[in-house]
Amino acid sequence: MVKIAPSILSANFSKLADEIKDVEKAGADYIHIDVMDGHFVPNITMGPLVVEAIRPITKLPLDVHLMIENPDQFIESFVKAGADYITVHVEACKHLHRTIQYIRSFGVKAGVVLNPATPVEMIKHVLKDIDMVLLMTVNPGFGGQRFIMSVLPKIKQVKELIDQEGLNIEIEVDGGINPETAKLCTDAGANVLVAGSAIYNHEDRKKAINEIRKTL
Numbered sequence: 719m720v721k722i723a724p725s726i727l728s729a730n731f732s733k734l735a736d737e738i739k740d741v742e743k744a745g746a747d748y749i750h751i752d753v754m755d756g757h758f759v760p761n762i763t764m765g766p767l768v769v770e771a772i773r774p775i776t777k778l779p780l781d782v783h784l785m786i787e788n789p790d791q792f793i794e795s796f797v798k799a800g801a802d803y804i805t806v807h808v809e810a811c812k813h814l815h816r817t818i819q820y821i822r823s824f825g826v827k828a829g830v831v832l833n834p835a836t837p838v839e840m841i842k843h844v845l846k847d848i849d850m851v852l853l854m855t856v857n858p859g860f861g862g863q864r865f866i867m868s869v870l871p872k873i874k875q876v877k878e879l880i881d882q883e884g885l886n887i888e889i890e891v892d893g894g895i896n897p898e899t900a901k902l903c904t905d906a907g908a909n910v911l912v913a914g915s916a917i918y919n920h921e922d923r924k925k926a927i928n929e930i931r932k933t934l
């Protein structure tokens with residue numbers, strides 16, 4: 719079963735609680751939270767205080783995507799704020815294996831993220847230690863960008879590696895996911911689809927989620 723994770727990056731922040739309840743009612747599986755620090759990516763968004771405020775609003779797992787330098791420094795704060803998944807960029811971690819162990823030491827699911835230009839080889843050594851691989855299908859930093867087609871073979875590559883090893887790891891894709899691109903990703907092996915603008919730019923979120931689901 720493919721999961722849909724609306725990214726609140728494209729939500730109306732002045733009524734964030736309603737925006738989250740709306741997608742939960744509409745059949746979302748996770749809430750995707752994009753954390754940006756203005757260093758790792760050229761944009762600044764939200765931090766642990768926002769995650770803490772969101773936690774009581776929804777029963778859905780909070781999928782926290784850290785686009786920040788030196789993520790270790792903030793992991794405990796995001797755990798305390800209520801994150802269920804914490805994903806860190808391979809490109810931002812000096813000691814990736816250590817960071818993953820640190821996330822898991824709190825009983826939280828750990829994921830690794832690859833930018834479009836980063837090869838899959840970078841995560842081979844940690845596959846047995848993670849719960850999720852997140853493949854960026856845009857360059858991180860902004861919502862509403864165009865899907866990068868050249869990431870599709872990487873999704874397949876990750877799926878094959880996971881299957882070869884008999885592991886139970888979610889494959890999430892993030893960026894430019896919409897009714898045109900979703901099935902390309904699930905056919906390649908993705909089972910979690912992050913969608914920001916494709917859901918939040920529509921008045922009817924249930925319809926927007928169903929439009930994606932019915933293509934799969």
Ligand SMILES: O=C(CO)[C@H](O)[C@H](O)COP(=O)(O)O
Nearest residue numbers: 858859861862893894914915
């Ligand atoms: O991580 C992200 C950007 O760095 C966002 O999750 C992503 O861009 C979602 O937005 P959209 O679906 O509009 O592309």
Ligand SMILES: [Co+2]
Nearest residue numbers: 725752783892
């Ligand atoms: Co994201």
